[in-house]
Amino acid sequence: MGIKRIGILTSGGDCAGLNAVIRAVVYRAIGTYDWEVVGICRATQGLMCSPPDVMELTIEQVDRWLTGGGTFLGTTNQGNPFAYPMQDGSVIDRSDEIIENYRSLNLDALIGIGGDGSIAILRKLMQLGNIPFVAIPKTIDNDVDVTERSIGFDTAVNIATEALDRLQFTAASHSRVMILEVMGRDAGHIAISAGIAGGADVILIPEIPYSISKVCDKIRERQAKGKNYSLIIVSEAVRTETGDTISSTNALGQCRYGGIGQYLADRISACSGAETRVTVLGHVQRGGTPSPLDRLLASAFGVAAVDLLAEGKFDRMVAWQQRSVIDVPIMDGIAHYHAVDPVSTLVKTAKGLGIYLGE
Numbered sequence: 001m002g003i004k005r006i007g008i009l010t011s012g013g014d015c016a017g018l019n020a021v022i023r024a025v026v027y028r029a030i031g032t033y034d035w036e037v038v039g040i041c042r043a044t045q046g047l048m049c050s051p052p053d054v055m056e057l058t059i060e061q062v063d064r065w066l067t068g069g070g071t072f073l074g075t076t077n078q079g080n081p082f083a084y085p086m087q088d089g090s091v092i093d094r095s096d097e098i099i100e101n102y103r104s105l106n107l108d109a110l111i112g113i114g115g116d117g118s119i120a121i122l123r124k125l126m127q128l129g130n131i132p133f134v135a136i137p138k139t140i141d142n143d144v145d146v147t148e149r150s151i152g153f154d155t156a157v158n159i160a161t162e163a164l165d166r167l168q169f170t171a172a173s174h175s176r177v178m179i180l181e182v183m184g185r186d187a188g189h190i191a192i193s194a195g196i197a198g199g200a201d202v203i204l205i206p207e208i209p210y211s212i213s214k215v216c217d218k219i220r221e222r223q224a225k226g227k228n229y230s231l232i233i234v235s236e237a238v239r240t241e242t243g244d245t246i247s248s249t250n251a252l253g254q255c256r257y258g259g260i261g262q263y264l265a266d267r268i269s270a271c272s273g274a275e276t277r278v279t280v281l282g283h284v285q286r287g288g289t290p291s292p293l294d295r296l297l298a299s300a301f302g303v304a305a306v307d308l309l310a311e312g313k314f315d316r317m318v319a320w321q322q323r324s325v326i327d328v329p330i331m332d333g334i335a336h337y338h339a340v341d342p343v344s345t346l347v348k349t350a351k352g353l354g355i356y357l358g359e
Contacts, residue, residue, distance in 0.1 A: 003108040003132075003309055005036040008057075010071040011043035011118035015140050015152025016290035017298040019065035019072055021113055024302025026062045033310055038105055042074040043118070044081050044125070047098040052105060066295060069288045080121060099129035108132065109309045113151070115139040116334040119317070123330050127315075134305045135317040135330050140285055143187040143337045146328050147319035151301065154293040156183065156285040157193045163281055164198025164231055171229035177219060177268055177276040181261035183285050184235030187339045190285070192346050195233040195355065202232040203350055204264075207340045208358035212241055215264070216272040218356040223274075230274070234260055258282075300325050 008025050010018050022039065029035040037057040040046045046053035055073075065072060081098050083091040102110070109132035112122040119135045126133035137144040138151035160182045171178040180200075182190050188205020195203035202218055204210050219230045236257040239245055246259040261278040269276045290298070297320060304318045304325040317333035319326050340347065350357050 003033070003035060005038065005105075005107050006109045006111065006306075006309060007038045007040050007054075007102070007105060007107040008073075008111045009040035009043050009046070009113070010073050010075045010138075011112060011114035011122060012075060012077045012139070013115070013286065014070045014075055015138055015286050016069050016155035016288060017151040017294035018070065018075075018113060018138060019062075019068040020290055020295045020298035021136055021138070021151060021302045022057070022071070022073065023062040023065040024299040025111055025306055026057045026059055028303045028306040030059055033306070038107060039073045043076050043114075044098055044121070045076050045079065046074075047101045048081070048084075048094055050101065052101045054105060067289050069290065070286075077118065081125065082121070095125055095128055098125055099131070102129065102131065109134070109314070111136065111305050111309070113138050115141075115150075116144050116337060119144075119330060119334050123315070123334075132309065132314040133330075134308045134314065135333070136301045136305050137317060137319065137333065140183060140190065141185055141187050142189040143185070143339065144333060145336045145338045146317070146333045147321070147338075149293075149297055149320045151294055151298050152286070152290075153189065154297070155288065155291045156190050157197070158291050159285050159288065160190055160194035160233070160281060161198040163279065163284075164194060164200060164233060167279060168199065168229075168231060171231060174275070175228040177230045177232065177265075177272070177274045179232045179234060179261045179265055179268075179276060179278045181234050181236055181258075181278065181280045183281070184237050185257065186237060186337055188235040188238075189338075189340055191233050191235040192340055192350060192357075196346065196350055196353070198233070199231065200233045200355060201230045202356045204232070204234040204238045204260075204358065205340055206235055206237045206239070208342055208347075210238075210241070210356075210358035212264070212267045212271060214356060214359070216268060219268065219272045219274055232264065232268075234264060236260060 140156035142153040265276040
């Protein structure tokens with residue numbers, strides 16, 4: 001099959017580095033292969049519009065996208081097209097509509113950038129429509145299997161580390177325990193990486209159980225040594241000691257993690273007597289200028305994805321392993337999420353530094 005015109009979209013939550021991927025795809029597709037590139041706006045939402053919500057992309061247009069945060073194409077992490085929620089409360093299958101609108105664009109292939117959930121949905125759509133498809137992994141949680149790094153993770157870690165750096169001084173000034181709650185829907189990669197880099201005294205992640213009394217022991221141990229403050233970083237998905245999740249449901253019926261930081265603060269204050277404050281970093285971790293490493297990774301992934309299409313290698317996901325870009329079957333890449341290994345180098349490093357990491 002001769003490829004002349006490809007589409008690209010970003011799906012799922014936004015993160016730093018997405019625009020750098022789009023830029024790399026456009027540069028490689030147009031500059032090397034003389035293809036046309038169409039940006040699909042708001043992921044599958046753009047393909048539910050008639051006509052589809054798209055923009056023709058040129059090298060001149062994306063030239064300055066390298067450092068831009070978020071995604072200029074827009075994205076969505078709502079509305080599964082196979083069970084799309086309607087205003088009357090019903091759900092309908094809009095997959096045929098998406099495929100029909102995709103075909104109306106006269107595209108020969110699609111590149112999709114997303115996390116494991118959105119990639120799975122996109123793959124199902126592409127398989128149903130017999131559409132050549134290549135996936136690029138992005139998630140600040142870094143929980144996509146096979147790839148050692150996903151786009152957006154390094155920037156999120158940098159932001160969390162900087163937050164710890166800033167909290168350290170105010171904690172010392174007021175003799176406080178400072179708790180930083182960071183993102184991490186299922187995995188604690190941000191917390192453990194930023195915690196080590198930012199000099200945290202306690203790191204709590206979903207993969208390792210913990211004890212409030214042991215956390216307080218760590219604080220009292222520091223106090224006994226004349227260290228009047230402590231830094232704690234915790235993933236939003238960490239459960240209570242009894243195994244309960246802390247979350248809330250918004251007006252749209254969406255369940256969101258959040259609150260573990262305050263839960264810990266209340267109990268730490270009670271058992272240690274230390275004044276404790278909480279900072280919830282939230283979506284700050286998703287925004288802003290991508291780090292140099294995320295720009296490099298995004299550029300390498302974008303070029304590699306275009307090359308896969310040129311080579312006729314479809315239903316593949318690009319990944320980063322051992323300082324190189326590889327490609328794997330998409331299902332191999334998203335079959336399992338990548339959690340923090342309790343016996344990994346970073347866990348051993350944290351414990352070796354005297355950081356309390358759980359039981």
